[in-house]
Amino acid sequence: MTDNISKFLNETTSIEQKITNVRSNITKIEEFQSQILVSTSTTHEDSTNKEREAFVESTRNLLIECKDRIKKIQYENARIPSTDPNFGLRQQRYEYLRTKLSNVLEDYRLAENTFMKQTKDRMERQYKVVNPNASQQEIDDYVSNPNSQPIFQQALLRTNEAQNALAEVQKRHEDIKSIENTIAELVALFQELHLQVEEQDQTIVNIEANTEVTVEKTEQAANEIGTATKLAQAARKKKWICLGIAILIILVIVVVVITQLPKGSISSSSTNTVTATTTVTPTALPNNPSPVITPQPTLQPQ
Numbered sequence: 001m002t003d004n005i006s007k008f009l010n011e012t013t014s015i016e017q018k019i020t021n022v023r024s025n026i027t028k029i030e031e032f033q034s035q036i037l038v039s040t041s042t043t044h045e046d047s048t049n050k051e052r053e054a055f056v057e058s059t060r061n062l063l064i065e066c067k068d069r070i071k072k073i074q075y076e077n078a079r080i081p082s083t084d085p086n087f088g089l090r091q092q093r094y095e096y097l098r099t100k101l102s103n104v105l106e107d108y109r110l111a112e113n114t115f116m117k118q119t120k121d122r123m124e125r126q127y128k129v130v131n132p133n134a135s136q137q138e139i140d141d142y143v144s145n146p147n148s149q150p151i152f153q154q155a156l157l158r159t160n161e162a163q164n165a166l167a168e169v170q171k172r173h174e175d176i177k178s179i180e181n182t183i184a185e186l187v188a189l190f191q192e193l194h195l196q197v198e199e200q201d202q203t204i205v206n207i208e209a210n211t212e213v214t215v216e217k218t219e220q221a222a223n224e225i226g227t228a229t230k231l232a233q234a235a236r237k238k239k240w241i242c243l244g245i246a247i248l249i250i251l252v253i254v255v256v257v258i259t260q261l262p263k264g265s266i267s268s269s270s271t272n273t274v275t276a277t278t279t280v281t282p283t284a285l286p287n288n289p290s291p292v293i294t295p296q297p298t299l300q301p302q
Contacts, residue, residue: 005086011069012093018066019100025059026108033115037122049175056182063105067189070097102193109186116179123172143173 032052039045073094080087124139131138 022062029055105190112183
């Protein structure tokens with residue numbers, strides 16, 4: 001657990017450093033843009049603009065990397081139960097990084113908006129060089145789409161100044177398109193970061209709902225187990241009561257049988273019975289050799 005939280009803190013520290021690098025790049029980009037706006041040398045302006053574009057590309061990559069790594073932390077946090085001892089720390093660091101990156105994105109967007117407005121102002125001044133009497137609507141239309149206006153093509157036949165102005169305006173227009181693309185990317189990243197919050201909130205709601213359902217089911221199961229235990233105890237108690245009643249009935253029957261028997265019935269049975277005996281007296285009779293059997297009276301019990 002300690003290794004995991006240490007790894008997490010190292011990751012957040014690394015992301016925070018990347019965001020700091022982004023802010024440093026933005027400061028450098030603003031410096032390049034200021035130089036471009038006041039430059040009087042085409043060569044110097046082109047060189048400065050190339051450096052600016054290199055920083056813009058590097059900053060774009062850093063922003064995407066930071067956004068993806070923060071999003072990964074969000075997904076990891078969504079899979080950790082709120083009862084985890086490190087959940088609060090992880091959420092705090094995630095919110096800190098997300099807010100810090102959102103602030104950097106907003107600052108970068110404002111800087112690019114400012115540069116775009118200043119570039120358009122420069123285009124307007126260059127347009128007025130060859131058409132001092134142009135209305136604001138004509139200027140706005142040309143800034144939006146310089147290739148649709150024929151004024152510079154007509155002026156090219158008259159002055160080199162108009163030719164140079166045409167080249168400058170076309171270059172500014174390409175710069176504006178590039179700035180607009182950068183701003184659109186920044187807005188998309190900003191919206192994605194805020195969408196992450198909504199997704200995480202929904203994920204947390206789902207986790208809490210599932211947790212509540214689990215708790216309810218656990219409580220229900222505990223109640224059912226408690227009820228089953230009480231029923232089992234009651235059943236065992238009834239069995240013991242039935243057994244006790246049966247034993248009591250048997251004891252009562254035995255006592256009743258014993259008390260109903262006549263006293264001394266067992267000892268008198270052996271003395272009251274007398275077996276009759278027969279005496280055989282042999283008597284010699286003339287002409288009859290068989291003995292005469294004289295029956296004796298039988299004694300009856302008194």
